[in-house]
Amino acid sequence: MIKQDYKPQNNQEFSRSSLKSSFPKWLTHPFLIIGMAVCILLLALVLSDSDKKSDAILVVEEVNNIVEQKKRYSTPVEINLELKNNTATQPQATPIAASPVLSVQDEWLSESVKKGDNLSLIFKRIGLTPQQVHQVITLDDNTQLLKRLKPGEVISYKLDDNNNLLALKYIINIQQTLYIDLLDEQLSSRIENKSIEYRTAYAQGKIDDSLFMAGKKAGLTDTQVMQLANIFDWDIDFILDIRKGDSFSMLYQEEYVEGEKIGNGAILAAEFINQGKRFSAVRYTDEKDNSSYYTPQGLSMRKAFLRAPLKFSYISSNFKPRRFHPILKRWKAHKGIDYRASTGTPIRAAGDGRVIASSYSKYNGKYVFIQHGQGIVTKYLHMSRRAVSKNKRVKQGQVIGYVGATGLAEAPHLHYEFLVNGVHRNPRTVKLPKAKPIDKAEKDRFLKTTKPWIEQLASRNQLLNNEETIAP
Numbered sequence: 062m063i064k065q066d067y068k069p070q071n072n073q074e075f076s077r078s079s080l081k082s083s084f085p086k087w088l089t090h091p092f093l094i095i096g097m098a099v100c101i102l103l104l105a106l107v108l109s110d111s112d113k114k115s116d117a118i119l120v121v122e123e124v125n126n127i128v129e130q131k132k133r134y135s136t137p138v139e140i141n142l143e144l145k146n147n148t149a150t151q152p153q154a155t156p157i158a159a160s161p162v163l164s165v166q167d168e169w170l171s172e173s174v175k176k177g178d179n180l181s182l183i184f185k186r187i188g189l190t191p192q193q194v195h196q197v198i199t200l201d202d203n204t205q206l207l208k209r210l211k212p213g214e215v216i217s218y219k220l221d222d223n224n225n226l227l228a229l230k231y232i233i234n235i236q237q238t239l240y241i242d243l244l245d246e247q248l249s250s251r252i253e254n255k256s257i258e259y260r261t262a263y264a265q266g267k268i269d270d271s272l273f274m275a276g277k278k279a280g281l282t283d284t285q286v287m288q289l290a291n292i293f294d295w296d297i298d299f300i301l302d303i304r305k306g307d308s309f310s311m312l313y314q315e316e317y318v319e320g321e322k323i324g325n326g327a328i329l330a331a332e333f334i335n336q337g338k339r340f341s342a343v344r345y346t347d348e349k350d351n352s353s354y355y356t357p358q359g360l361s362m363r364k365a366f367l368r369a370p371l372k373f374s375y376i377s378s379n380f381k382p383r384r385f386h387p388i389l390k391r392w393k394a395h396k397g398i399d400y401r402a403s404t405g406t407p408i409r410a411a412g413d414g415r416v417i418a419s420s421y422s423k424y425n426g427k428y429v430f431i432q433h434g435q436g437i438v439t440k441y442l443h444m445s446r447r448a449v450s451k452n453k454r455v456k457q458g459q460v461i462g463y464v465g466a467t468g469l470a471e472a473p474h475l476h477y478e479f480l481v482n483g484v485h486r487n488p489r490t491v492k493l494p495k496a497k498p499i500d501k502a503e504k505d506r507f508l509k510t511t512k513p514w515i516e517q518l519a520s521r522n523q524l525l526n527n528e529e530t531i532a533p
């Protein structure tokens with residue numbers, strides 16, 4: 062019934078002038094809208110009962126949604142009343158009211174960029190001359206962007222009756238648009254930047270299978286999971302120490318442009334509970350505009366040594382904590398830790414230092430030793446390839462070689478040793494040099510700016526814990 066009411070309008074040619082004049086005034090009368098809304102509602106109720114999603118009319122979808130929302134909170138009688146009000150006060154939900162957009166005087170025309178296209182071809186298609194192409198392309202630096210058009214992009218333009226270019230619009234990306242305007246018979250260009258709006262989001266997860274899986278379940282991207290792991294890289298060995306039941310939570314930024322999410326921003330605050338031990342971090346941007354992570358007390362998360370000499374992202378996407386077998390026994394047996402990983406996995410220096418050996422032997426295979434400060438030496442064995450030579454200085458995290466099975470190794474793995482004053486120590490339990498506190502001059506500002514994030518994360522976690530306790 063509703064559909065038929067609308068049909069004549071829908072089939073009409075959507076030319077600007079005819080559309081505007083073809084809507085009789087009575088169609089926008091409030092009683093009629095209310096009447097139609099009731100019909101739509103009845104149809105919506107029928108559709109929602111049969112549990113089928115209708116894509117016939119957008120309006121029905123909308124009303125359906127409202128019905129679904131109201132259902133949770135009120136009785137069906139109340140729904141009727143509320144809905145009438147809703148529809149009556151939101152006439153833009155009907156196709157009739159949506160039309161005024163088309164009645165703009167000087168409409169933008171547009172031309173899509175095709176495969177193998179360029180500005181000359183596009184201008185030719187829309188009736189402009191090579192001189193006009195030249196004029197635009199040589200205008201300034203901004204218009205150089207028009208030399209690199211990609212298929213699917215759109216050039217919008219306005220012409221006068223003599224085919225003079227009045228304006229050109231090119232969407233560079235979701236945030237930037239290039240405009241060329243004719244002002245005082247001179248073309249000029251400008252790039253308009255839409256501002257990014259940052260919203261704060263919360264995510265939390267419990268590890269059941271792998272950190273990546275838990276991240277996915279929590280609605281995080283793999284990149285965000287890696288960012289999270291990077292924050293705690295000095296405290297947690299994400300390859301060997303992660304267990305089922307470990308959990309994390311974080312506040313992070315989401316980036317919006319004109320109400321549309323365009324991506325994720327930085328992690329603002331995060332917590333990781335690893336084998337019952339809680340680690341907290343908060344992001345702070347200092348007065349020189351450097352951002353880094355600190356404990357809530359203001360100690361840097363960065364320390365002299367990374368917990369693991371391999372990046373977890375290369376390994377643990379298929380890592381199953383349940384199949385883990387205790388590493389400590391193995392450590393006692395041969396004074397090192399074995400990281401199973403496929404050949405070619407990059408090995409990183411655990412800390413800043415100097416390469417004191419980069420060589421080959423029958424047992425070690427290809428190996429690298431690094432001398433760090435405070436009498437600490439780290440050793441990396443069985444490499445397939447070495448990436449540093451003797452006496453070279455290396456930075457923490459720098460790739461020094463690649464996992465292999467050279468020397469006495471049955472399968473590709475990294476054998477990693479940590480020595481303090483010549484004595485083998487377990488790098489996973491050894492007391493490492495203390496982290497640096499934040500600069501004294503920044504301390505007050507740090508506490509003031511980071512406190513809200515820490516508190517917000519804590520209260521979100523608290524809320525979740527309460528819910529879990531209440532739930533049966």
Ligand SMILES: [Zn+2]
Pocket residue numbers: 395397398399475476477
């Ligand atoms: Zn080993």
